[in-house]
Structure formats: structure tokens, C-alpha cells
Amino acid sequence: MTDILPPETEIRRVGVILERRKLDNPWKDYSWRPVQVLPGVPDSAPWTRLAEGEGWVQFYAGDAELALYRHESETYVYNIESAQPAVWVFLRNSDVEPGIALYGASVDPGEAHAHNDTGDDIVDFVPMPTAILEWMQDYVRRHPPTKEHYKRKRDRADPEALARRTRLYESDPLRQVPEDE
Numbered sequence: 001m002t003d004i005l006p007p008e009t010e011i012r013r014v015g016v017i018l019e020r021r022k023l024d025n026p027w028k029d030y031s032w033r034p035v036q037v038l039p040g041v042p043d044s045a046p047w048t049r050l051a052e053g054e055g056w057v058q059f060y061a062g063d064a065e066l067a068l069y070r071h072e073s074e075t076y077v078y079n080i081e082s083a084q085p086a087v088w089v090f091l092r093n094s095d096v097e098p099g100i101a102l103y104g105a106s107v108d109p110g111e112a113h114a115h116n117d118t119g120d121d122i123v124d125f126v127p128m129p130t131a132i133l134e135w136m137q138d139y140v141r142r143h144p145p146t147k148e149h150y151k152r153k154r155d156r157a158d159p160e161a162l163a164r165r166t167r168l169y170e171s172d173p174l175r176q177v178p179e180d181e
Contacts, residue, residue: 008070008143012135013041013063016089016102022055032100033124034089037064039131047098059098064089064105068136074145075110076136085133086125088112093122107136 005011015038020030035058046062066087068076079085088111090103103121106112107128116123128136 005067006070010068010135010139012039012066012132014038014066014087014105014132015041015044015063016061016105017050017058018061018089018091018100018102019056019058020098020100030099032091032122034061034091034126037087037089037105037126037129037132039129046102061100061102064102066105066107066132068107068139070143072108072110073140073143075108076140077145079107079109079128080133080136080140085128085136087128087132088115088123088125090115091122091124092120107132 016034017036017038018032019035020032023029023031041063042060044060046060048060049057050060051058085107087105087107088109089105090112092101092103093099094101100122103115106115112123112125115121
């Protein structure tokens with residue numbers, strides 16, 4: 001089954017570099033964090049070792065898809081105008097070696113927040129490469145956020161519309177209200 005995307009959607013593939021650090025912890029051997037997002041996809045195979053030092057190793061984890069949607073332009077502007085524009089990377093623990101899986105990436109702060117709320121994902125950000133920043137700025141220029149938020153106003157309720165009058169009510173002298181009040 002193919003996903004049908006709106007015509008204004010733009011997709012770009014990026015490469016993700018992760019770092020594994022040795023921990024001195026009885027429950028966990030390593031910590032994982034993204035260190036860089038590449039503006040394109042290199043020819044390297046996923047989980048290729050790139051650099052190594054005492055207690056740490058960097059891997060090319062694979063590629064992820066960044067998608068821009070017109071209805072999210074407002075959050076892209078928020079990211080672009082922040083002190084440090086970012087790309088969020090989503091990781092999940094895995095039983096398969098190396099123990100972690102690249103789940104995805106996004107430039108939408110709202111999507112990153114949603115992944116963080118699940119509790120299953122490891123969400124961290126890296127500085128946004130200039131090529132991706134320029135791509136986003138061009139997209140937001142062509143698809144600006146809508147400034148007007150129209151909120152529909154409801155009709156005023158008529159409290160008498162739901163009142164129920166019976167003959168018993170009208171004929172009961174104790175329930176009748178004098179007309180001069």
C-alpha cells in the first residue's frame with residue numbers, strides 16, 4: 001500500500017550518525033545519542049563504524065526521511081527562528097545487534113514532542129545542517145503559515161426552547177406567578 005501525500009508535501013532523505021558511549025552502570029552497558037545529520041544519504045552501509053576512541057564509537061546508523069507538510073509550516077517557522085534550529089532523531093531499543101534502531105527523524109518540534117511522550121523512543125536533537133535549513137526556509141516562503149484562525153461562533157441558546165409546559169403546570173394555582181411581578 002502506498003501512502004498518498006498532498007501535492008505540497010516535500011520529502012528529503014538524510015543520513016544519521018550515532019555515538020555509542022560505554023557506561024559504568026550495572027543495568028545498562030551503553031548510551032546512544034545522535035551526533036550529526038547529513039544533508040544527503042552516503043553510499044555507506046548502515047552501522048558502518050566511522051570513528052572510535054576510548055569508550056566511544058560513532059556509526060553511520062542509516063538514512064531517515066524528513067517530510068515537510070503545508071499544515072505544519074507554523075512549527076517549522078518556530079524551529080527556524082529558534083536560537084539553534086534542530087533536527088530531532090528518534091531511536092528505539094532493539095533486541096537485534098547493536099541494540100538500538102534508527103526509527104526516524106523530523107524537523108517538526110511537535111512531532112518530536114509526541115515521540116518523546118510515548119516513552120518508547122529515545123528522542124534527541126542535533127544542529128540542523130545549513131542545506132536543510134535553506135530547504136526549510138524556501139518551503140516556508142512558498143507555503144507560509146496561515147495567520148487567521150477562524151473560530152465558529154455558536155448561536156445563543158434559547159433557554160425557553162427546552163422548557164416544557166404542561167396543562168397541569170398552568171392549572172396549578174400554587175405554581176402560577178402573578179402577572180405584575
